[in-house]
Amino acid sequence: MKFCTIPYIFCLLIIVSCSNNAEKNDENDSLYGNTSSTSGNVKLKLPSPVELYLFIREAKVEFKQEALNPTNKSGNYITRDEKALNFGIYASDLAYCTVFEKQQETHNYFKVLKSYAGELGVTEGYDKKIIARIDDNLYNSDSLYQITNDSYWKVCNYLEENGKADILAPILFGGWIESLYLATQSVETFDQTNPIVIRITEQRYLLENLIEYVNSMKKNKETEMYLSKLNALQDIFDQLYNNSNNTLITKEQYKAIVQKVKSIRADFVK
Amino acid sequence: MKNILIATIFITVISSVIWAQKASQKNYCSTEDLGKQYDFRGQSYYGSFAPGDTCRIKAILYSNNNIRITVCSDPKLGKIPFKVSRTIREYKRVIEKIVNRETEIPIYKTDKNGNPIAIRDDWGRPKKDEFGDVEFVTLGYKTIMKPDTVWRTNRKTSEEILFDSRSNGSVFDTKFKTTESIEIIFFVPPSSNPSLKTYKGRVGLMIGRIFNPS
Numbered sequence: 001m002k003f004c005t006i007p008y009i010f011c012l013l014i015i016v017s018c019s020n021n022a023e024k025n026d027e028n029d030s031l032y033g034n035t036s037s038t039s040g041n042v043k044l045k046l047p048s049p050v051e052l053y054l055f056i057r058e059a060k061v062e063f064k065q066e067a068l069n070p071t072n073k074s075g076n077y078i079t080r081d082e083k084a085l086n087f088g089i090y091a092s093d094l095a096y097c098t099v100f101e102k103q104q105e106t107h108n109y110f111k112v113l114k115s116y117a118g119e120l121g122v123t124e125g126y127d128k129k130i131i132a133r134i135d136d137n138l139y140n141s142d143s144l145y146q147i148t149n150d151s152y153w154k155v156c157n158y159l160e161e162n163g164k165a166d167i168l169a170p171i172l173f174g175g176w177i178e179s180l181y182l183a184t185q186s187v188e189t190f191d192q193t194n195p196i197v198i199r200i201t202e203q204r205y206l207l208e209n210l211i212e213y214v215n216s217m218k219k220n221k222e223t224e225m226y227l228s229k230l231n232a233l234q235d236i237f238d239q240l241y242n243n244s245n246n247t248l249i250t251k252e253q254y255k256a257i258v259q260k261v262k263s264i265r266a267d268f269v270k
Numbered sequence: 271m272k273n274i275l276i277a278t279i280f281i282t283v284i285s286s287v288i289w290a291q292k293a294s295q296k297n298y299c300s301t302e303d304l305g306k307q308y309d310f311r312g313q314s315y316y317g318s319f320a321p322g323d324t325c326r327i328k329a330i331l332y333s334n335n336n337i338r339i340t341v342c343s344d345p346k347l348g349k350i351p352f353k354v355s356r357t358i359r360e361y362k363r364v365i366e367k368i369v370n371r372e373t374e375i376p377i378y379k380t381d382k383n384g385n386p387i388a389i390r391d392d393w394g395r396p397k398k399d400e401f402g403d404v405e406f407v408t409l410g411y412k413t414i415m416k417p418d419t420v421w422r423t424n425r426k427t428s429e430e431i432l433f434d435s436r437s438n439g440s441v442f443d444t445k446f447k448t449t450e451s452i453e454i455i456f457f458v459p460p461s462s463n464p465s466l467k468t469y470k471g472r473v474g475l476m477i478g479r480i481f482n483p484s
Binding site: 149251 | 311312313315316317325327328330331333335361363400401402421423448449450477479481483
């Protein structure tokens with residue numbers, strides 16, 4: 001009698017396994033377009049914040065601890081959306097700390113991210129083993145950089161592959177706005193030939209991809225909120241296209257971008 | 271005995287289902303082979319595709335970095351051709367309307383000549399804000415009506431093909447002078463083998479970079 005139940009359990013397992021798969025594919029299809037279809041299936045990518053931070057570091061700019069979102073505020077974010085946005089912001093801050101070789105800050109930010117990852121159900125890249133690796137390599141900047149870069153990449157990849165755009169979009173948005181904010185905080189005085197200012201103007205391309213990505217998602221209260229903020233920022237970036245050939249950005253335009261970025265970020269970090 | 275046999279059959283079936291799923295998830299892209307010095311984390315893309323599928327990826331590549339783009343895949347899918355193109359944007363901002371808007375402007379304290387008085391720092395120098403502008407002593411704010419131009423941006427994009435693996439080889443190495451928005455399209459060739467018509471294999475579009483500050 002005992003053996004009789006085994007086949008039924010296996011049958012049940014097969015059914016569960018197949019239905020899970022179907023659900024996953026449906027999710028994937030609705031969020032990213034039809035993975036297995038032909039045209040219209042566009043994947044939108046953004047460079048990770050690390051690339052911007054490497055550039056800022058090379059410009060010999062000081063580390064701006066006071067510009068980061070402090071780890072002690074991590075308990076302030078309650079909803080899933082707030083957590084995902086601030087996961088992106090903290091992941092971006094972590095990348096900034098590793099690029100500037102700040103070991104203790106790296107450890108602190110990673111701990112916050114590990115706890116957020118658990119709460120968001122995305123432990124990929126942020127498990128206990130990684131924390132141990134971080135501790136083991138606390139004074140090895142190169143390893144810390146590789147580990148944290150790997151973790152961010154793994155979590156984004158995992159969310160993308162599993163069609164979890166509802167979490168990935170706020171993470172990307174949070175991470176990107178934080179990197180743009182830190183870039184603006186790294187500009188001492190405005191000069192349109194300053195390499196960081198030039199890189200800030202180039203963020204309009206990333207913004208376009210981000211808007212297209214959020215636009216491709218199922219509309220809800222959160223995506224409408226992201227779009228309204230992103231579109232408002234795009235309106236300001238669009239003004240750069242009015243400039244003459246030898247003007248990349250005017251001081252007024254730069255000011256408007258800085259203020260908008262600051263206010264969007266302030267809404268998220270509260 | 272009969273039950274043991276049934277259970278064994280079920281275990282075998284389940285194992286093969288799981289194995290098949292695992293096999294299709296296998297990663298065929300070894301970053302060691304593709305170029306150890308390149309960092310492929312960031313904008314690479316992995317997915318499962320069947321013969322006949324096409325995929326478009328839009329990515330942003332910062333200036334001055336050494337870039338490597340290639341595709342690696344499940345050998346059962348055959349050679350996957352890909353094409354890289356640069357997005358050329360044309361923007362035209364046109365005036366949609368001009369509206370009068372309430373705007374708050376500061377009222378500055380002025381000297382006897384009517385010039386605004388600057389706030390001084392501890393050293394007596396005019397205080398500047400984060401953008402390098404002098405800050406003035408503000409007495410309050412007043413609301414005025416100011417004409418405000420509402421713009422509309424007409425966007426038009428076109429493409430310039432930079433690379434086609436069918437004629438340029440399987441790896442695209444480049445370095446852009448300015449930051450570029452690019453689009454990569456790959457397609458899985460249709461298969462004449464009936465057993466592969468519904469087969470889904472892994473494809474990785476690898477976008478690698480070597481960071482160069484300037």
